[in-house]
Amino acid sequence: MTDQTIRVGVIGASGLAGGELIRLILGHPDLTLTYLGGSSSAGRRPSELHPGLRQDLGLVIEAVDVDAIARRCDVVLLSTPAPVSAELAEQLVDRVQAVVDLSGAFRIRSAELHDKWYPKVKRSPELVDRAVYGVPELIGDELVGASLISLPGCYATAITLGLAPLVLSLGLNLDRVIVDGKSGSSGGGVHLRTADLHPYRAGAIAPYAPGGHRHGAEVADFLSRRKPGTIRSVSMSAHGVAIVRGLLVTCYVLTEDEVDHRTLSRAYLRFYKGHKFVRVRRPDETLIPVPDPQATHGSNYCDVTAVHDADGDRIVVLAALDNLVKGAAGQALQVINKRYELPEDTGLTMQPVMPS
Amino acid sequence: MTDQTIRVGVIGASGLAGGELIRLILGHPDLTLTYLGGSSSAGRRPSELHPGLRQDLGLVIEAVDVDAIARRCDVVLLSTPAPVSAELAEQLVDRVQAVVDLSGAFRIRSAELHDKWYPKVKRSPELVDRAVYGVPELIGDELVGASLISLPGCYATAITLGLAPLVLSLGLNLDRVIVDGKSGSSGGGVHLRTADLHPYRAGAIAPYAPGGHRHGAEVADFLSRRKPGTIRSVSMSAHGVAIVRGLLVTCYVLTEDEVDHRTLSRAYLRFYKGHKFVRVRRPDETLIPVPDPQATHGSNYCDVTAVHDADGDRIVVLAALDNLVKGAAGQALQVINKRYELPEDTGLTMQPVMPS
Amino acid sequence: MTDQTIRVGVIGASGLAGGELIRLILGHPDLTLTYLGGSSSAGRRPSELHPGLRQDLGLVIEAVDVDAIARRCDVVLLSTPAPVSAELAEQLVDRVQAVVDLSGAFRIRSAELHDKWYPKVKRSPELVDRAVYGVPELIGDELVGASLISLPGCYATAITLGLAPLVLSLGLNLDRVIVDGKSGSSGGGVHLRTADLHPYRAGAIAPYAPGGHRHGAEVADFLSRRKPGTIRSVSMSAHGVAIVRGLLVTCYVLTEDEVDHRTLSRAYLRFYKGHKFVRVRRPDETLIPVPDPQATHGSNYCDVTAVHDADGDRIVVLAALDNLVKGAAGQALQVINKRYELPEDTGLTMQPVMPS
Amino acid sequence: MTDQTIRVGVIGASGLAGGELIRLILGHPDLTLTYLGGSSSAGRRPSELHPGLRQDLGLVIEAVDVDAIARRCDVVLLSTPAPVSAELAEQLVDRVQAVVDLSGAFRIRSAELHDKWYPKVKRSPELVDRAVYGVPELIGDELVGASLISLPGCYATAITLGLAPLVLSLGLNLDRVIVDGKSGSSGGGVHLRTADLHPYRAGAIAPYAPGGHRHGAEVADFLSRRKPGTIRSVSMSAHGVAIVRGLLVTCYVLTEDEVDHRTLSRAYLRFYKGHKFVRVRRPDETLIPVPDPQATHGSNYCDVTAVHDADGDRIVVLAALDNLVKGAAGQALQVINKRYELPEDTGLTMQPVMPS
Incomplete structure (x- = not known):
């Protein structure tokens, strides 16, 4: 626990996750924003790039200067492309208290898998060993005092939280997971x-990476480390839909292990008892079918539901979250809270803004 | 071939599919709208219920009167709930030239499967035998002169067209299909x-029927009749997304049969050669990723793509269409064209309205 | 200033404004929710009706019981139809510390205007005299200790804040205001x-009340009381657009008084100096044109801009806000803060959730 | 009337209006597409740029070559920036039967007004004289045999059709028109x-040109030529809303001339009698409030409604259309039909695709 403010820098301050980090840091009582770094946006005020955040922060975006960062920050949040993150983490990890990386640079521990999905991202093996994969609900105390925290991908957060009770609590053998x-x-x-302009995206259901998305590999890498032998692979395909914020993963789990409906429900409820950011929901408990990411809009919740297939041999797990909050900036603050042993929800108590 | 106009009635004229049928019939040179039937909408002009269709059709919506229908129509389109369709089809099938049913009443031939998914829909076995399942691309000449045509569900049309080349051309054994x-x-x-009001649907990714959707059963029923033994089951889950028109199905096909990428692509291209409403597409052939239903908006196309999983042991088939056109009213006209041996695309040559 | 919690009841807890009030009260350190009232929703838990608010509040929605409200609440928020509000305000105003009404029952003071726009809403003249029109930026200390506060309409808040500097600071004679x-x-x-279902609203630009909207009358009534003789009428027409949250008013002001651009800009900046919830903006100061309500999403800000017409004889004032926050629930908390002399932004410091 | 096909070229074939021109020309029985011109898109197939239009047209987009165009086209449609249009029109006008320009180059006849709103667009005075301003409903036979047709702006089409009955039929003096x-x-x-990317536009109500939009000047220029002295100015401000296709103009007309409701309604109905593309509508005649552009989606209709202000001294005229059809490509075909004395709706009989 700290009784002083924690000085925080955000690198990649001009992007969407950068803006969301600023938004949330402004609402956190123990964090103070002391550095904003960018490349093409250097010299600009944050309010020029983030139309909602208009107040004067006393900061402009600066070209990245490792010495200045080390001097002015306790924690550095890297919202940068993976190759940049790999480099900056190396330069900063021993000069600040903690580096929190939002990119994919350190997410996959297995060198083989990493090289397959991130062929251009070189990272030092030593850093890979030091990196903690930051799903705060699943890794207990590893975050306390961590020097390098790798945040899961937005999809990967939802999938991992969705599948964890099956693997870690029920101990099922998952023959096949299709996400x-x-x-x-x-x-x-x-x-x-x-393709990202409004006329082309507003009416879209846009398949991308149909033959495989790297967040699937990330989940398999993490879960098979937590409980070896239970999960063979996670095959994922992704789709862009016509909303701005929010994601839903539908995980089709094939297993020969039998588990009845009651056992399944209880396992989820027990597993997430005490974890306030994961809400286990029944599909019909409220006036819209859930989980639906709109019910998490702007908040740090991840909503999870598991149901059986009507034919009985398939489990369908649904998980929804706000990709910019629980999928990025909110989870970043949550891991910082745990890193410094602050209450886990400090600065994250906002309720969903719904309807939106 | 007819050299006279075909007199058409639409029952269920106040619904969305009813409105779309009227729109398309107005653009078909060989069809004349002669009867509009409804229940609560009886007495109203179609333009009161369909804001785009304002011209005077010389018709008001009438309470359903079987004698009047039989007298005034050659073809009757039933855009009614399945129990109503089952009853009306029975009463009309021998009094008009053709009944085209857009409901689920006659889609599943297997009595067992039908009773599982449509427990409240009773239909006469004799009619089930007479009903032709109307995917015009797959059933050759069966439509010529047919007296009862059951239109596939909107999802089922896409899934069936997506999977058909795997089953009917490549002859693969599909161990598992997850849609x-x-x-x-x-x-x-x-x-x-x-839940269907704009504030709740505009930001939604809404799971429904996560544990199984009846259009999956419909596809399995049809394809296993066409080629027994190749397909065990089709497990489907559905989601509402924040657009109005269009659907995409992502079919995850697990098979132990080997098929290389080139063979796969060729099979699709050959299978749909000459079928102008099915467009086999490469994902990157145009400026948005395809298939995306927006590229079929307002038209009778179904766009199909098949890719391999990056890991090699999964085939992912994507199919997109406009649920009100190729998924309903457009396909209805297409089967009428084939029923009367008119050119298949008569009245259906409109290009997609895109962007929308 | 209070050192104890203020006990708050919300009547009309099942509606959108009701849900937003609950959301914001949960984030306010000095307010405690002690009563939720409803009619058809009585007996239900708030989470059944507000999918985002799932935590257990220890409250169910109760049928409205004035005695219970008086016993359990210091402040009552009426998010009820105007006729109900008129009645409940009468019954509650002397039994609790403050009634805050979100309906139109007490917005227009002029009896003549009120009867024109709210012909079915009868209210006691004594209550009309006691009611404070709650635009906190414009009414100074009148809110301190107030027993009945009438919240402006969502549009009216934006229009009033937009026009106030012209009338109250520059003292212009507004010949004509068209909103x-x-x-x-x-x-x-x-x-x-x-018409409110997603298929009909998602593609809409829907005119409503083209010949006049009562929020225009409300603004004219208020501003002409603050500065008699300067404003003749405010003619308003409204349109529904395809977003969920947020509104923009474009006010076309015709005046023969001359005012140059520099004077105009300065007047706005000075007028709102120190009022942190009104942000005076230049149209091009950030990467989207502003004011745009999306830049206020989920927050209590109202963004305001005034420009001259290219031809020089028209002033165009734009004002944007989140209709559920600054246009309803947020402003409700803001007036409670002022009523109890708490810092004006207590519980309202959240930044806009953008993009959304 | 022609008994041969008319050979048509589209310059600027890669843009949205270009794509819409191709879509509609493909559905026109008397037009054949013979040339597609572009600059950066030269060498590409149209289906690469227009995802809906996948069929093989036998054409690729070519770098603009005036000789080739003259040789291969009877009509050239210029969907190019105004300066390019001014130049190409000059080069082509005497070498083809007709040039139809979709840009603003020739819309404003008054040199003074043109130079104010299009300072960078130089055009020959002789061409300005030859150009016919193509609102087909308002200009009678001037289009027959025209060699240069300037299509109105999308907004201008709606405003002009909305105001025309007031000016040309009722002969009102419009003191002030605010659009x-x-x-x-x-x-x-x-x-x-x-600002045009989906995340920033999907939640927007985006003001642009608040201090004046050139389509207002265009309308004033045209109407004051048709009936001098009746219209002083048209002041317009514009807003981007979160749909893809469609526009609505709300015209606030201030006049001291008295006109009762009945006279107003009749004037509109009579004025547009026989003009099938303008639909005069009552606000409540169908299940959504109209005019709303969604009810014209994909079609060539313009829906128009005029109402009185509740206070009696303001007329509010609403006009809605699909900006890519009646606001651009559809109107282009309509003027070509009139140019060649074909039935006005040839190739334009499609009904609105609604809901969309």
Whole structure:
């Protein structure tokens, strides 16, 4: 526990996750924003790039300067492309108290899998060993005092939280997991591509990475480390849908292990008891079918539901969250809270903004 | 071939599919609308219920009167709930040239499967035998002169067209097919439910029927009749997304049969050669990722793509269409064209309205 | 200033504004929710009706019981139809510390204007005299200790804040004010009307009240009391647009008084100096054109901009806000803060959730 | 009347209007597409740029070559920026039968007004004289045999059709016309700007040109030529809303001339009698409030309604259309039909695709 403010820097401050980090840090009582780094946005005020955040923060975005960061920050949040993150983490990890990386640079521990999905991202093996994979609900005390925290991907957070009770609590052997991901347009960041312009995205159900998405590999890598031998592979395909914020993963789990409906429900409820950011829901408990990411809009919740197939031999797990909060900036604050042994929900008590 | 106009009646004229039928019939040179039937909408002009269709059709919606229908129509389109369709089909099938049913009443031939998914829909076995399952691309000449045509469900049309080359051309044994469906809000018809109001649906990714959707059973029933033994089951889950028109199905096909990428692509291209309403597409052939239903908006196309999983042991088939056109009213006209041996695309040559 | 919690009841807890009040009260350190009232929703838990708010509040919605309310609440928020509000305010105003009414029952002071726009809403003249019109930025200390506070309409808040500097600071004579309002679908509340279903609203630009909207009268009534003789009438027309949350008013102001651009800009900046919830913005100061309600999403800000017409004889004032926050629930908390002399932004410091 | 096909070229074939021109020309029985011109898109197939239009047209987009165009086309449609149009029209006008320009180059006849709103667009005075302003409903036979047709702007079409009965039939003196325009994102064309990306546009009500939009000047220029002295100015402000296709203009007309409701309604009905593409509508005649552009989606209709202000001294005229059809490509075909004395609706009989 700290009785002083924690000085925080955000690198990649001009992107969507960068803006969301600023938004949430402004609402956190123990964090103070002391550095904003960017490349093409250097010299600009954050309010020029984030139309909602207009107040004067006393900061402009600066070209990245490792010495300045080390001097002015206790924690550095890297919202940068994976190759940049790999490099900055190396330079900063011993000069600040903690580096929290939002990119994919350190998510997959297995070198083989990493090289398959991130062929251009070189990272030092030593850092890979030091990196803690930051799903706070699943890794207990490893975050306390951690120097390098790798945040899961937005989809991967939802899938991992969705599957964890099956693997870690029920101990099922998952022969096959097929994940169908659906995400709003903020999930892809801001890129000036024609397909991302409003006329082409507003009416879309846009398949991408149909033959395999790397967040599937990330989940398999993590869960098979937590409980070897239970999960063979996670095959994922993704789709862009016509909302801005929020994602839903539908996980089709094939297993020969028998588990009845009552056991399944109880396992989920027990597993997440005491974890306030994961809400285990029944599909019909409220006036819209859930889990639906709109019910988490702007908040740090992940809503999870598991049901049996009508034919009995398939488990369908649904998990929904706000990709910019629980899928990125909110989870970043949650791991910082745990890193410094603050109450887990400090600065994260906001309720969903719904309808939106 | 007819050299006279075909007199057409639409029962259920106030619904979304009813409106779409009227729209398309108005653009078909050989069809004349002669009867509009409804229940609560009886007495109203179609333009009161279909804001786009304002011209005077010389018709008001009438309470359903079987004698009048028989007298004034050659073809009757039933856009009614399945129990109503089952009854009306019985009463009309021998009094008009053809009944085309858009409901689920006659879609599943297997009595066992039908009773499981439509427990409240009783139909005469004799009619089940007469009913032709109307996927025009797959059933050759059976439609010529047919007296009862059962139109596939909107999802089922896409899934069936997506899987057909695997089963009917490549002859693969499909151990497992898992279908993830995504549909716009017009797919559910117009019901005054809170969850369907704009504030709750505009930001939604809404899971429904996660444990199994009856369109999966419909596809398995049809394909296993066409080629017994190749397909065990089709497990489907569905999701509502924040568009109005259009659906995409993502079919995850598990098979131990080997098929290389080139063979797969060729099989699809050959299978649909000459079938102008099915477009086999490469994912990156145009400026948005395809298939995406927006590229079929307002038209009778179904776009299909098959890819291999990156790990090699999964085939992912994507199929997209406009649920109100190729998934309902357009396909209805297409089967009427084939029933009367008109050119298949008569009245259906409109290009997609895109972007929308 | 209070050192104890203020006990708050919400009547009309099942509606959209009711849900938003609950959301914000949960985040306010000095308020405790002690009563939820409803009619058809009595007996239900709030989480059944508000999918985002799932935590157990220890309250169910109760049938309205004035004695119970008086016993358990210091402040009562009426999110009820105007006729109900008029009645409940009468019954409660002397039995609790403060009644805050979100309906139109007490917004227009002029009896003549009120009867024109709210012909069915009868209210006691004594209560009309006691009611404070709660635009906190414009009424100074009148809120301190107030027993009945009438919250402005969502559009009216934006228009009033937009026009106030012209009238109250620059003292212009406004010959004519024409207001074009545009609002998301949450502005109309939740009603089971076909036109509000997603298929009909998602593609809409829907004119309503083209010949005059009562929020215009409300603004004219208020501003002409603050500064008699400067404003003749406010003619308003409204439009529903295809977003859920947020509204923009475009006010076309015709005046023969001359005011140059610099004077205009300065007047706005000075007028709102120190009022943190009103942000005076230049149209091009950030990467989207502003004011745009999306930049206020989920927050209590109202963004305001005034520009001259290219021809020089028209002033165009734009004002944007989140209709459920600054246009309803947020402003309710803001007036409670002022009523109890708490810091004005207590519980309202959240930044906009953007993009959404 | 022609008994041969008319050979048509489209320059600017890669844009949204270009795509819509191709879509509609494919459905026109008397037009044949013979040339597609572009600059950066030269060498590409149209289906690469227009995802809905996948069939083989036997054409690729070619770099603009005036000789080739003259040789291969009877009519050239210029969907190019105004400066390019001014130049190409000059080069082509005497070498083809007709040039139809979709840009603003020739819309405003008055040199003074033109130079104010299009300072960079130089055009020859002789061409300005030859150009016919193509609102087909208002200009009678001028289109027959015209060599240069300037299509009105999308907003201008709606405003002009909305105001015409007031000016040309009722002969009112319009002291002041204030137009509030609202348009979907396809109205701005496809530009790689951050503000046009889906995350920023999907939740927007985006003011642009608040201090004056050139389509207002265009309307005033045209109507004051048709009936001098009746209209002083048209002040317009515009807003982007969160749909893709469609626009609505709300015209606030201030006049001291008295006109009762009945006279007003009759004037509109009579004025547009026989003009099938303009539908005069009552606000409540169908299940959504009209005019709403969604009821014209994909079609060539313009829906118009005029109402009185509740206070009696203001007329509010609403007009809605699909900006890519009646606001661009559909109107282009309509003027070609009139140019060649074909039935006005040839190739334009499609009904609105609604809901969308």
